[in-house]
Amino acid sequence: MELVAEAGSADAADLIARGDIDLLVVAAPNHAHFALAEAALSAGKHVVVDKPFTVTTAEADVLLALAAARQRMLTVFQNRRWDGDFLTVRAMIESGRLGEILLFEAHWDRFRPAIKPGWRERPSEGGGLFVDLGAHLVDQALVLFGRPEALSADLVRQRQQAEVDDYFDLILHYGRMRARLSASTLVTAPRPRFALYGTEGALVKHGLDPQEARLRDGGDVLDPGFGIEDEADYALFTPADGPAERIATVPGCYRTFYEEVAEALLRGGPPPVDPRSARNGLLVLELARESAREGKRLTL
Incomplete structure (x- = not known):
């Protein structure tokens, strides 16, 4: 498995479409988190999203459901x-x-x-x-x-x-x-x-x-x-x-976060940040x- 942590750039669509990339990290302006993460999950990628997870809880719920349907890891960089x-x-x-x-x-x-x-x-x-x-x-x-x-x-x-x-x-x-x-x-x-x-x-x-x-x-x-x-x-x-x-x-x-990401992908461990907890934080906001x-x- 090749793990590549890149996203949020002008050529994000090219990265999402590549077949040799298994993991995408969305490090983009807040308003772009949802669209990039949704596209990556839809393409079968595992996804790390920078905080805030999304702009709204409604967007977060869509991503949670999509990750579950595609059986992909989804986590949030609450470093x-x-x-x-x-x-x-x-x-x-x-x-x-x-x-x-x-x-x-x-x-x-x-x-x-x-x-x-x-x-x-x-x-x-x-x-x-x-x-x-x-x-x-x-x-x-x-x-x-x-x-x-x-x-x-x-x-x-x-x-x-x-x-x-x-x-x-x-x-x-x-x-x-x-x-x-x-x-x-x-x-x-x-x-x-x-x-x-x-x-x-x-x-x-x-x-x-x-x-x-x-x-x-x-x-x-x-x-x-x-x-x-x-x-x-x-x-x-x-x-x-x-x-x-x-x-x-x-x-x-901070590197502990990505060590746990690797553990989750390579050995089936839990993600370092449960995205549902990040969604709960959005609700408070x-x-x-x-x-x-x-x-x-x-x-x-």
């Missing part, structure tokens, strides 16, 4: 599940050291006052900060805590000349626990990337996983230490009855937009 900071947060929750989590916060702040040309700044092409970063934050929250009972959201355009949302604040309701997911393009001093407050202690983590920045700088995922974070960026754990301590960041590893428009809490 932030393999961020070191997220893996650290997940390990701390599972350890029980925080006790019962009552407040979970995930922030992703930037300072980008200028409007950049491109599809991400256009509403007609699936742009906006909420789709871009919210797709990651919602996915991480669902992995940690599952489906919320209700949600309430605020989306707004804060920059001059902005055509799409560039700030959001989403609260997921889980009984007496709240998960707050927020991002802004006008924050010069970023809030903690993660902050968790439980009955037995708190965990606060600043900084962003270094893998993407190292890839931009020409790094290789096979380089020794590729996903290792500097000690200065370790999380701070403050227990309820003891001194604070630094928690070493679990090494991030859709309901959050409705909540913001109507100014009210919505039950799932």
Whole structure:
């Protein structure tokens, strides 16, 4: 079996038609995800789709049904599940050291006052900060805590000349626990990337996983230490009855995603991201937009 990870280019139709390609990766503007993935699945290819899975849950449902009918693997590149900071947060929750989590916060702040040309700044092409970063934050929250009972959201355009949302604040309701997911393009001093407050202690983590920045700088995922974070960026754990301590960041590893893709195709293992979970994330995004428009809490 030949595994080739390419798609989303001007000659995507040629790639989809080739008989020597078994796997296509759709890495295109958001609005093109559905059409490219549908064409690839219809041609009998296995498909990896970049996040967001599609623009709507209706499109996602079509792809799920098509993949099942064609018996092809379909998965979504929710790479932030393999961020070191997220893996650290997940390990701390599972350890029980925080006790019962009552407040979970995930922030992703930037300072980008200028409007950049491109599809991400256009509403007609699936742009906006909420789709871009919210797709990651919602996915991480669902992995940690599952489906919320209700949600309430605020989306707004804060920059001059902005055509799409560039700030959001989403609260997921889980009984007496709240998960707050927020991002802004006008924050010069970023809030903690993660902050968790439980009955037995708190965990606060600043900084962003270094893998993407190292890839931009020409790094290789096979380089020794590729996903290792500097000690200065370790999380701070403050227990309820003891001194604070630094928690070493679990090494991030994006290549794990494609190792699991290969395992799924060559040995019949499960895909690294169940596309149904990505579809559930889209549902939260859709309901959050409705909540913001109507100014009210919505039950799932």
